[in-house]
Amino acid sequence: MESIWQNITTALEIPSEVADKWLAKLKQQYNSQSNRHYHNEEQMIHRKAKHLAGASICVQLACLFQYYHFDAGKDCVEENCGALKEFFAEAKLENKSLENNTLRLLGDVAVESSDLPEEDVLFFQDLDLLILGRLTIVFQILQTLNRIPSIYASKELGDKYEQTARTNIGNEIKELENQ
Secondary structure (H helix, E strand, O other), rough: OOHHHHHHHHHHHOHHHHHHHHHHHHHHHHHHHOOOOOOHHHHHHHHHHOOOOOOOOHHHHHHOOOOOOOOOOOOHHHHHHHHHHHHHHHHOOOOOOHHHHHHHHHHHOOOOOOOOOOOHHHOOOOOHHHHHHHOOHHHHHHHHHOOOOOOOOOOHHHHHHHHHHHHHHHHHHHHHOOO
């Protein structure tokens, strides 16, 4: 998250106190809510970071604010757009085109964004699909095995191999997540 934020704040010449405050807010939002199993910094932002190096500032901003507020049971577009507007106001950014284009990527269809490149729209949509190119059925099976109370049904094998099996499964999951 830090590298993306550094790109954004440097390009937009955001004062360091505002940049630091908002980085802390972003990290707080992405990392403190227990209902975020996938939509957190590690699972969401980390996976996208290497693909964002050459992306437009608009796409980078949209990626960081897309799930600023998250609730699996409801649409948070309005709240996420509100957070972006709050950032723009605090940073005293007066780039209406960038603001509107980013709001449009976040899902606000009411804003005018006539100069939003189609490539940005498509790339932004594809970033959420990165996970589909990484996770396999093996990953899902490993996660399921890791959740059950006992991998082995018999006490004898459980006592002997349970801890080693869990360690191995955990290592495999981490390796698959980092691919």
